[in-house]
Amino acid sequence: MTKKRTPRRHSGQSRTRRHRKSTSEYGQTQNLLVDRILGFLAGRPEPASPAMILAGLDLSDQDKKRVTEILADLERTGKVTRQHKKYLLADGGGLIQATLDLTGKGFGFALVEGADKKDKDPFIAPSHLNGASHGDRILIRLIGTGRGRPEARVVKIIKRGISRLCGIYTAGGKTGYVTPDNERLPYTVHVRRDNSLGARDNTAVLLEIIDYGSANRPPEGKIIEILGDPFSVAVQLRMTLEQFELPRSFPEDVEQEVRRLRPLVKCDPERTDLRHIPHVTIDGETAKDFDDAIAVEQTKTGFRLHVSIADVSHYVRTGSAIDIEAYRRGTSTYLPDLVIPMLPERLSNDLCSLVPDQDRPAFTAILEFDKKGHRTGQRYCKSMIRSHRRFTYTAVRQILYDRDPDMQESHRDLLPMLEAAGKLAQQLQQRRRQRGSIGFNIPEAEIRLQGDKIDTIARAERNQAHQLIEECMLAANEAVAETLANANQDVLYRIHERPDPAKVDLFTEAAAVMNLQLPKTEISPAWFARVIEEADGSPVQYVVNNLMLRTMQQARYSPENLG
Template sequence: MAGKFHRKKKTVAASRKKRKRSTPRSKPSGSLQTSVLGLLGERQQALGLQEIARELFISRGQLSALHKALTSLLESGKIEKQGKKYSSGAAPQSLRATVELTSKGYGFAVLEGEQAQKGKDVFIAPHNLGSASHGDTVQLVLIPSSRGRREGRVLAVEERAVTSVCGIYNGSTFGDFVTPDDDRLPYTVTIAPKDSANAQDGVIVVAEITDYGVERQGPSGRITEILGDARSARVQIRMAITQFSLRDHFSAAVIAEAAALTPVVECEEGRKDLRHLDHVTIDGETARDFDDAICVEITNEGYTLYVSIADVSHYVRPNSAIDQEAYLRGTSVYLPDRVLPMLPERLSNDLCSLVPHQPRPAFTAILRYDHTGKRLGEHYCKSLIQSKQRFTYTIINELLYLKTPQVREEFQALLPMLERADQLTVLLKKRRLERGSLEFNIPEPVVSLQDDQVSSIKLAERNRAHLLIEDCMLAANEAVAESLAKAQKPVLYRIHERPDPGKLETFTDAAKALGITLPRSEVNPAWFSEVISQVADTQSDYIVNNLLLRTMQQARYAPENVGHFGLAAPYYLHFTSPIRRYPDLVAHRVLQAWLLKEEARPTPQRGQDLAEAGIHLSQCERKAIEVERNVHARCSALFLMDRVGEIFPAIISGVSSFGLFLTLDETFISGMIPVATMTDDYYLHDSRRYRLIAQSTNRMYQLGDRIEARLDHVDLATKRISFSLASIPPAGEQKNNESTMA
């Protein structure tokens, strides 16, 4: 049955009913005129009165009303009549948009240009999608709607976002097909026997789509790669890479261009020789690219901080093959078993990496501070540096804070410089916190693999060494941003706008439910800092930090400087990581052009709109974050698959009418306790106080409560993890707790 359109099990019936046109429509809601317009707008051919009546379930007694509706539509010019048949009026203007599908089969069109500013995204019902899929660029028209929102119908697909899918291969009597791993793709890909690559039933494969089909028949394709068992961690990571269409290899042109680059080993004209300074790099144990180095000197005024950043702009010239590829990627993506770098390895791990004892070209911010940490002045230069040592956070922690004797003895020559750096960053942090800069305390889980298995998921270690280097980088980013803003040079700022008022109100309700007394002052960064300080090292710490983070808008890149709310910084951009972030490369190019009094070419194309670049690079960053979360969810499911029945300590991180959301203590894996499993009583949802209350016993489960949860089910396909309550506390104890909270 080659060509048969298979659908995923959960949407088979619904999707077929919606798309099959030989069966009558369900009785429409809303006005009769709207229903007629919707029907005629979908049809290519004209329809007679009886055909319209049959499609809309119009009885004989309603024909008069239908005739009046048609007459009114004809008079208004919304429909046309030829002979005895009616058709849609003049074709409406088509609009260009990107389709975003949901797992439920319907989608939204994100319009481009002026139309994007005229309201919310356009809803697209499943039967109006045609052959369009998630991420496709399409031409669509707006159609009449009785639902009070803009609705559209896809006319044509301009560009396909998905050219291959990753999923499970199924052979059946109905034919062979691949069910996509991405549940936003509401189809299966039919595979002819000759195109199956001898794949075995149930394995994970990559299939190239060779024919996208039509509305009534889904796409077909051929297997291009067999990945293996779905329970393999590396297979799951590869599935995520394919799902998000990440660029996981460099073209031959990019590799050749990188190979031809000549290293800078001498201090050429236009560079300042800083090889005599005690520059050091400080990174994690597994880091392979070192793009920032620091050195601190004592002066009569106070301190001089040198922040030297790899001079990527020297090697990556505007509109070169490397530059175009770096712009498309926007950022490096870090996954448990690999890095998808923005730049090829020749640059990221060699020419641009500030490895110890090797001369490297850099861009240095030289920042002067007084004895209180106030910045007195700044200047910038192209430089040649030579790192004296590659330090890890662990070693710096032992050197400066644990004061391990043998470690201090080993690095005695660099110890004075590091102690000066510590003194300065203590002052910088103090000033930053005083102005209201936020320091969220949210643990970051790290996935470790052994062969093809997830060996552990544990929290990333953070110590004062992390904060030391972070404060140096923040200082450089702020200084460069302020310098370019005051010089009125177009650049991409890292902006973070004020929190969403609606989300802030939601947080206020949740905080009250947790018994937190909120500051009465103006809601500004200092207000948030006070809340964070109030819950530090308490049971509510994790929950409150997460809830506060949800109130925040996403930071983004834009040419308009509106400041950074989270850092309480009037000027901020990214300057310190050009190996892994394209906006930092933009800042380098603009800064250099300003110093040389030249015209800047910050992006691949001459004259490219920086606002457009900011949108693209913000989207690249968000995709990277999304895929990292997706991989973590996959690995979490793998890690727990063989532990069904075990009991885990957890905290209630969310409450809804259909269950409790929870986060496990040790691994910070998220899951849910469906209310259907809470069979000891009937539970009522108190949405204002974020809790479920048992109707008979008054037993209560509230946001922030500690519980023990039994693992019941792990669904690897959907990455959903379900629990049940391992123990039920005495009702009396809960009543006392409730009266206290009230």
């Protein structure tokens, strides 16, 4: 009896899997070599021969055939051009220059300069980073699409974004390591003992990267400064300054320009003298720079609102050293018990600050309103003003809303002006709500320090005085935007575009789960405002406000008034 043979299916499947794996690995190797060749040619002004490419990529003569085949294929697809047996990248070779935005999970996105805001940033998987790190300027090649987003691979690192970093040192034998205090840098940097400056275990340090490593070798660095206890407030602030590259001083040419400035003490003919108008500033208790002031008076037909902002352009000329440095900084940065100003202190806290009882050049919007808060007129001027009082939000709350008799008596001379401001703000807020304006109510944290330690982290107070100032500033901004739009003047608008319908659907589902009674109307700003009102004072108020904020498009600046 002959024994029946059973087909060896498993063995055949194994061979198939091995073949597929081998083919896949070959394809990956081939793609990486393509990237290396494109990266080598990128930025070269002169064409390169196959021999030059082999030498530049440290390849052997055995790779010459593969390189030649790849070059021929790149020539056929128009990515390179051939000149007398030498090759040059053609029109960028399909490569895109970008900045790497790395996440704490190891993958990243390519931020392409000049890309359309509606285009999604290409996704870069960890295996396609090619040694690139957060902030690096890179060349990428698009390799496909996944989940509705383009995917890319890093071909070449043009310039490193981070050359030094702060982190926590862990001591070892001959080699310790630093863990970066930045979740966007998901790696550790090795530090040899002779590069450690004698740092102790669990100490905050400032490190310079001396070798960025490779796929099989970690980056290496040397400690250039020992910062100290990472739980110290002073050390944490220093680490923040280093991570975000915030400057702690101004260049000497800026300081020289500031020293040459002279305060404007006379009202020039080009300015309107508004020093008699009872302007006041209203800011937080710790504020030092007062850049805006208001004054409101009741008229026979309603209200007249003055909104004045410091005329910084009188002192800071376009193209000056001060202007260039301010442009580089972009904004003032506020940290607990520390401010990194955009302008030198003599400007931000003195010449361009609307301090009380001092004449200051300003720009002023003078807006007329009827008794219901409808704007009936507006005019604008360069002015000279004098702040009559420096108020805090707390003081205005006590005077206007708590009706504190002692505070009202102390500021009796300005009480009519403040009461007129309160009435106008109430009318303006009511009109905004009727238009469907969304009033988010998301608490902010206020960190209070006690010496070198954090004393408390509390909810920052927000009262009706904050709303008063916001209404006045919104009214001025709307009037200016409308005036410029009607005059067909080129200007940047701060816009909020309509939210993504998919995000709106997710929000409505979440709101329904929280048992909110959703309006049975078309989705509009008024619809969102109604939902906020529905959640007001409920246990889900904070969650609803945050979810709605995430649903909205992020505000941006645009030359087109899109909403």
